[in-house]
Amino acid sequence: DAGITQSPRYKITETGRQVTLMCHQTWSHSYMFWYRQDLGHGLRLIYYSAAADITDKGEVPDGYVVSRSKTENFPLTLESATRSQTSVYFCASSEGTVLQPQHFGDGTRLSIL
Amino acid sequence: LAKTTQPISMDSYEGQEVNITCSHNNIATNDYITWYQQFPSQGPRFIIQGYKTKVTNEVASLFIPADRKSSTLSLPRVSLSDTAVYYCLVGDMNTDKLIFGTGTRLQVFP
Numbered sequence: 001d002a003g004i005t006q007s008p009r010y011k012i013t014e015t016g017r018q019v020t021l022m023c024h025q026t027w028s029h030s031y032m033f034w035y036r037q038d039l040g041h042g043l044r045l046i047y048y049s050a051a052a053d054i055t056d057k058g059e060v061p062d063g064y065v066v067s068r069s070k071t072e073n074f075p076l077t078l079e080s081a082t083r084s085q086t087s088v089y090f091c092a093s094s095e096g097t098v099l100q101p102q103h104f105g106d107g108t109r110l111s112i113l
Numbered sequence: 114l115a116k117t118t119q120p121i122s123m124d125s126y127e128g129q130e131v132n133i134t135c136s137h138n139n140i141a142t143n144d145y146i147t148w149y150q151q152f153p154s155q156g157p158r159f160i161i162q163g164y165k166t167k168v169t170n171e172v173a174s175l176f177i178p179a180d181r182k183s184s185t186l187s188l189p190r191v192s193l194s195d196t197a198v199y200y201c202l203v204g205d206m207n208t209d210k211l212i213f214g215t216g217t218r219l220q221v222f223p
Binding site: 043048056 | 145147155156157158159200204205206209210211212213214
């Protein structure tokens with residue numbers, strides 16, 4: 001089925017470990033986004049990508065790394081996880097510009113102990 | 114880029130019209146305003162988008178005054194299924210910058 005899928009849905013890890021969150025979309029949308037959602041902060045943009053091999057920082061990029069070797073995939077890596085990165089992470093995609101409606105995945109709930 | 118402010122929560126009853134306002138005092142010329150709806154354990158879903166004046170679709174209306182320093186999402190005749198968190202988003206097409214509001218939790222009672 002067409003759509004945007006995130007994996008895993010839930011993840012528990014320890015501080016200092018590397019963890020990668022996966023995002024895959026089947027629409028061939030050019031734009032993809034990663035957000036984190038925390039109580040009291042709403043959704044904050046971490047990184048986004050306008051096309052394959054093009055990425056840019058959002059509002060809160062520190063501690064995260066992204067790549068986009070293929071249009072359909074946009075993984076997010078925490079190279080050395082910290083407790084402050086405990087959050088719910090959402091991936092989204094849109095066609096054309098950032099103003100086009102974004103289609104969100106169901107999120108990954110990440111807990112860092 | 115404009116910082117956005119929304120009320121934390123609102124209550125309503127079924128059948129009433131609900132208006133949720135988002136303040137964006139520093140909105141720039143190239144910024145557009147978009148609203149999303151989010152249910153628990155799901156990602157946000159697009160509702161409506163506008164630049165100025167009024168926009169209407171099958172589920173909502175968006176009112177933007179001439180100075181564009183605020184916007185109001187209007188939900189006509191809400192039902193229990195409209196209970197959700199509503200976010201406004203200010204985005205600039207030229208700079209690719211996006212700022213979400215902190216969200217308004219709408220609770221609809223029977």
